[in-house]
Amino acid sequence: MAEAKICYVEEVYNPNEMWKTGPILTNYGPLLFLQIAFNIFICNTFHYILRPLHQPRLIAEVLAGMSMGLLLSTDNMLVRTVLPSEGILNIDTYASMGIMCYVFLSGLEMNLDDILKVQKKAAAIAIAGIIIPLAMGMGFYVVVQKLYQEPPSLLFTADGEHTAKAYLFWSLALTVTGFPVLALILADLKLLYTGLGKAALTTAMISDTCGWLLFIISIPFANNNVQAFWSVLGMMAFIAFCIFVLRPVMRKHINEGDKNEEDTWDNSLLLVVLIGAFVCSFVTDMLGSHFIVGAFVYGLVLPHGRFSDFVMRKLDDFVSVAMSPNFFFRSGLTVNFFMLARQKYWPWMVLVIFLLSIPKVAGTLITTFFYGVPVRDGLGIGLLLNSKGVLALIILNTAWDRKILSVVAFTIMVCAVFVMTILVPLLVNAIYKPRKLYEKYRLRTIEKLRMDSELRVLCYVLNIRQATSMAKVLRTMNATRISPLHVLGVHLVELIGRATALLAAQIQHPTQSASSQNLSHSQLKSEGISNTFKALSETTSGAIRVETLNVVSTYETIHQDIQSLAEQKRTALILMPFHKELNLQGDLETSNEAGKNINQNILQDAPCSVAIFVERGLGSLSRNNLRIMMPFIGGPDDREALAIAWRMARHPGNQLSMVRIILLDEAAKEAAPNDDGIHWLSSAAQDYESQKLLDEECIDSFRFKGVYNNDSITYSEKEVHNGEELISILHELDKDDHDLFIAGRGGSRRNSVMFLNFREWCDNPELGVIGDIVTSKSFGSRSSLLSVQQFGSRVMPFSNRDFPTKTDGSELV
CATH class of the missing domain: 3.40.50.620 (HUPs)
Incomplete structure (x- = not known):
């Protein structure tokens, strides 16, 4: 089959076209809108198909692009209508805007305080998971060079100018871990609150942070080796400006709209914030770095708490559903399977794709072995750290756009990233099932407990009012030093959109010592609930021991988290609030319909006794x-x-x-x-x-x-x-x-x-x-x-x- 070639007329690159009087919106708008609608439809279709397999949305979007990429080499009505050559530049521009906003939100939801407080073991595992894959990745690239030399133009540039850069970007894509993707996989598999989930989440934060730092340092060298040093210095100056100048100015204006407990920001401030993201992206692009670096740093330095919640509530749904999928779709669209299939040693290529999953697992296993971690847990952490996210795709697309990686090399690594991420939930779910570990503790009832034994109770709530009621019930349980009470107070938080920051908070204490002005509404609620439960232990002279935790998940599956926690903590009782509360007239009325469904789901398959309290x-x-x-x-x-x-x-x-x-x-x-x-x-x-x-x-x-x-x-x-x-x-x-x-x-x-x-x-x-x-x-x-x-x-x-x-x-x- 002849290779399809696309040529662009010179008029597309005319810098003055935007000032012409011709009907630009009429010429280009309908096709762009059709492409956006088509991409969103295909991505959502694949997402719903893969959802029972616990696959993240990113995988569905890349797979949708790969599937449509197979049609590009054929001349059919769908390609001519939706993916014509004259519309590629427009949809590519829209996809770049989408990934810029996506990365801006990623920086906005990250909290460096959690990263700086991690343990040395997690940091050691993360660093080993970067160094070893970096070295092994270069070795795999040498293998690729030996295997795919026919024709040479498919793998290298004509003068071999970018060979050293290809080694760097190929290996860098192999080392990174997608922290947001990993967090959502753990939440979906109901492993977030197990020892494996906490260790993997902590390590992934370090790995993702190091990946961004390496990307920021490496990206200037992809342009010009002579000016790369000055680009790095310029980026350091830009980051310092954002931290010491831009951040205080933005904090002053943001705090003016947050003098009261309620959010009083208007859309004009949101517009200023968005303009700032575009300006910072332009600055970093002019400095010789990637435009997404500016958006990420800008989001990282903005004040967090209620303001970040406000911005994410406004932008998250549109960015995650209507904008960023076009970038992931485009990444899959670029993959050329036909080019690989024509290679002489294509079966070895398939083997290399699967072998690229080994470096991360090997580095993790070696490090966890020295820390005495069981082999099974080390293997589980290594597999989870193989989860790739947006950064890996950005690295590969950057190398592709700047002609550092060829069609063959790019396709191999994109396929490897895709295979690694899609296999993570399947393998972890198959080899690590926490329910089996706690099976012997299922027969737990208060009737069979001795009066002088410790009573373990898991109590979950949705708001502070319920926490106050639960605390009163627990106080009547007659906890003494001879018959103590161990309470696990759980605040249920609904997972909506991008809640990585909330998920990351679970590896640390649910509340932090910060002013109320810096805490989001959910954090303030969690702090109030935690203080309510902790007051039990303060008034009982140690007879009641209290742990507090936030559980972040969708309300449809959050009962599985509760059941898993009850098994893990070996509780004898799950204490639940009733979904109806008293109104001003003294009658019970429904306060949260989701609470009713959660209670009924837990009653169906509870791992211990259950009690519902009606206040x-x-x-x-x-x-x-x-x-x-x-x-x-x-x-x-x-x-x-x-x-x-x-x-x-x-x-x-x-x-x-x-x-x-x-x-x-x-x-x-x-x-x-x-x-x-x-x-x-x-x-x-x-x-x-x-x-x-x-x-x-x-x-x-x-x-x-x-x-x-x-x-x-x-x-x-x-x-x-x-x-x-x-x-x-x-x-x-x-x-x-x-x-x-x-x-x-x-x-x-x-x-x-x-x-x-x-x-x-x-x-x-x-x-x-x-x-x-x-x-x-x-x-x-x-x-x-x-x-x-x-x-x-x-x-x-x-x-x-x-x-x-x-x-x-x-x-x-």
């Missing part, structure tokens, strides 16, 4: 002398609820009233196993009779050890014959004005007709039948509620549609 008045739990009501019907959830209530009753001043509700006659009638809509009932994991024996044993132990030895605990029994009597008894119990109801989510008669009828009318099935009744507006109770589900007891689905069934009627797991 009915912020002052109801502020006293130490709480009045607690515990209705006991039977079953594992009620036994778990009793274990929690028993712990609270041991707290000085608290009073517990335990009422055993005995089901008789109609209330005890069981539904037929094959009735329509209740197939899941017939597959109950534990027999009712065995549950009844466990209930009797639990009640006897409670009465003997608790009631008879503690005057603050009372025990009584009530008989229920039908649903009306159950509601009547609950009304009677609520008349005593208790502060807190503790109820199991299910009951011993999970398949009783009475409970099935109640479930059909449940507004909040995640609370169970008793919990839904107590919190309903018609019931009229003002008591707070703690609904408990024991590990392994998924007794009540949220709807019949949530549990598909097999043809034999058993539950489909």
